[in-house]
Amino acid sequence: MIIIDSHCHLGVSKLSGHSVSEGDLLNGMDTHGVDISLVMPHAVTDDPIAEHDEIAKLCRKYPQRFRGIVSLSPLWDEPDYRSEVERCIDELGFVAVKLNPMQHLTSPLMKNADKVFDSAADLGVPVIVHTGLGAPWALPALSIPQARRHPDLPIILAHAGFTVYTTEAYVAALECDNIYLEPSWCMIQEVKWLIRELGANRILFGSDLPENIPVELAKYKAAGLSDVDLAACLGRTAEQLFSL
Numbered sequence: 426m427i428i429i430d431s432h433c434h435l436g437v438s439k440l441s442g443h444s445v446s447e448g449d450l451l452n453g454m455d456t457h458g459v460d461i462s463l464v465m466p467h468a469v470t471d472d473p474i475a476e477h478d479e480i481a482k483l484c485r486k487y488p489q490r491f492r493g494i495v496s497l498s499p500l501w502d503e504p505d506y507r508s509e510v511e512r513c514i515d516e517l518g519f520v521a522v523k524l525n526p527m528q529h530l531t532s533p534l535m536k537n538a539d540k541v542f543d544s545a546a547d548l549g550v551p552v553i554v555h556t557g558l559g560a561p562w563a564l565p566a567l568s569i570p571q572a573r574r575h576p577d578l579p580i581i582l583a584h585a586g587f588t589v590y591t592t593e594a595y596v597a598a599l600e601c602d603n604i605y606l607e608p609s610w611c612m613i614q615e616v617k618w619l620i621r622e623l624g625a626n627r628i629l630f631g632s633d634l635p636e637n638i639p640v641e642l643a644k645y646k647a648a649g650l651s652d653v654d655l656a657a658c659l660g661r662t663a664e665q666l667f668s669l
Contacts, residue, residue, distance in 0.1 A: 426652075427660035429669065430454070430462040430638065431607055432553070432583055432631030435483065436476050438467035440528060445635060447483055453635030454490065457642060460660070461669060463520060465494035468528035468555075473497050474509060481517040492669065493519035494553065498529045499537040510544045520667040521551045521581075526567070527559025533567040542571045542578065551579035551666055553607070556594060557587020565594035572601035579666050581605045581629060591615045598623055605666065607631040609641050617648045625654035629663050 437444045454462055464483065466476035473496065480493040495513045497506060513519040522545040524531065524538060531537045533554060545552045556565045565586045572580050580601075585608035586594035595618075598604045607629045608616050620628050630645060632638040645658050663669065 429660040429663040431629045431663045433462045433464045439469040449635045453638045457638045465496040468525035494521045496523040499531040514548045523553045525555040526562035532562040546575045546578045553581045556582045557584045565597045609633045613644045616644045625657035
């Protein structure tokens with residue numbers, strides 16, 4: 426059974442000061458049996474282009490283990506934003522684009538957010554949207570209009586509302602078939618409920634931090650899933666969405 430961690434970071438966050446190194450990522454993966462990790466910069470960094478280059482270097486060093494995700498402020502002018510996203514996807518082989526409404530200062534409803542979703546749709550990769558902490562901009566329901574604008578674009582709600590807004594994340598996924606949930610930091614009862622109500626093919630495993638890998642894996646392993654559903658949550662759905 427392949428295990429794909431759909432939510433990882435590399436580098437240092439200017440906001441929290443939290444640091445994740447190459448060694449941290451590899452140690453967490455090796456210890457807990459993660460096959461592939463999808464890695465993005467922290468949302469607030471001094472130089473996101475340099476951070477993207479570091480992730481690309483990691484992917485070249487371990488081509489079977491890592492893929493990159495673009496994380497870039499939508500406050501950048503559209504030509505510059507689009508140019509960097511295209512570079513990351515077309516030249517560096519990244520597999521998704523990230524929006525963090527709180528740390529990027531952009532709600533999915535704002536005009537600046539259109540460049541995130543439009544770029545991803547044009548380039549054929551999913552969008553990952555941070556939800557939960559940072560409400561009201563990070564409310565899960567705010568991605569519904571973008572999901573309707575781009576019905577063929579997979580949109581993954583990271584943290585699935587972060588427990589406080591998990592029921593809202595469920596409603597968003599219920600309303601839009603192209604919305605998927607990555608429920609890191611949610612309670613085990615909520616993870617089980619989301620899988621039961623939406624189906625295992627709408628839920629993706631993600632850790633957010635290397636030290637959180639065993640915690641998040643334990644939720645799926647304790648959920649009483651069939652082998653088929655467990656495989657879907659832990660890797661198969663991500664494999665399909667990100668064309669791995």
